Amino acid sequence: MIVLFGHQKGGVGKSTIAINFAYQIQKKYKDLALLDLDSQNSAILFNQLREQENLPCIKCIKDEDIDFKELISTYSKNKNNLLIIDSGGYDSDINRAALIKADLIITPVGISQIEIFGLQKFRKILKEASQALGKTIKTNVLLNNVDSRSKNKLKDLREYIKDKSNYFNLLDTTLHTRADYKNSYGEGLTVKEYNKKGAAQVEIKQLVKEIYKLLNK
Numbered sequence: 615m616i617v618l619f620g621h622q623k624g625g626v627g628k629s630t631i632a633i634n635f636a637y638q639i640q641k642k643y644k645d646l647a648l649l650d651l652d653s654q655n656s657a658i659l660f661n662q663l664r665e666q667e668n669l670p671c672i673k674c675i676k677d678e679d680i681d682f683k684e685l686i687s688t689y690s691k692n693k694n695n696l697l698i699i700d701s702g703g704y705d706s707d708i709n710r711a712a713l714i715k716a717d718l719i720i721t722p723v724g725i726s727q728i729e730i731f732g733l734q735k736f737r738k739i740l741k742e743a744s745q746a747l748g749k750t751i752k753t754n755v756l757l758n759n760v761d762s763r764s765k766n767k768l769k770d771l772r773e774y775i776k777d778k779s780n781y782f783n784l785l786d787t788t789l790h791t792r793a794d795y796k797n798s799y800g801e802g803l804t805v806k807e808y809n810k811k812g813a814a815q816v817e818i819k820q821l822v823k824e825i826y827k828l829l830n831k
């Protein structure tokens with residue numbers, strides 16, 4: 615199967631969530647890999663931090679090192695294997711190809727007017743990619759970086775997503791603003807390894823459960 619963390623908007627949490635998701639779900643698959651399309655190579659760099667600390671690493675690959683079509687055919691629709699794609703925060707041919715090939719798309723969004731504008735732009739991309747595929751491509755929106763100041767905008771965002779339900783489905787899981795994400799990444803640790811009983815880990819665990827269920831529907 616192929617799960618894409620995709621959004622052309624930068625800084626919404628795609629890499630942070632993709633990495634934590636990948637490490638947490640790995641035991642469920644015979645073969646799991648993370649394709650890093652982030653221009654900063656956040657996942658590759660994370661693995662380098664882990665290697666320095668002699669921590670076990672998941673398979674992490676760069677697009678320049680692989681044949682994209684071959685990689686897709688290895689993982690697509692195969693329930694024993696999982697390819698996680700961390701998309702770049704920009705529009706490009708490979709990011710669009712990933713949108714078309716993914717079995718499941720997750721789009722993290724923060725809570726602000728800028729994020730609604732970002733989603734409007736992403737919807738346009740989804741629409742064009744759907745036309746290229748000849749089938750509607752729907753993404754699962756994940757509310758991320760939610761805090762107590764988000765209340766009013768949260769309502770607007772939820773309404774926007776509901777209103778555009780042909781392209782967007784809102785996930786039940788919500789990820790709140792938690793310092794554990796930044797602090798753990800800096801040490802080459804997942805939030806689970808950093809703070810096993812922390813709130814970030816509890817939410818990631820819930821997300822893994824929700825996505826796993828969607829993949830096995």
Ligand SMILES: Nc1ncnc2c1ncn2[C@@H]1O[C@H](COP(=O)(O)OP(=O)(O)OP(=O)(O)O)[C@@H](O)[C@H]1O
Binds near residue numbers: 702758790795
């Ligand atoms: N729930 C959260 N709580 C606190 N910080 C967060 C949360 N989610 C993401 N961040 C922080 O936001 C920043 C941006 O996250 P990240 O790099 O994962 O975004 P991205 O979508 O992958 O960006 P890009 O499109 O540039 O690749 C990071 O510093 C990360 O630690």
Ligand SMILES: [Mg+2]
Binds near residue numbers: 628
């Ligand atoms: Mg990223």
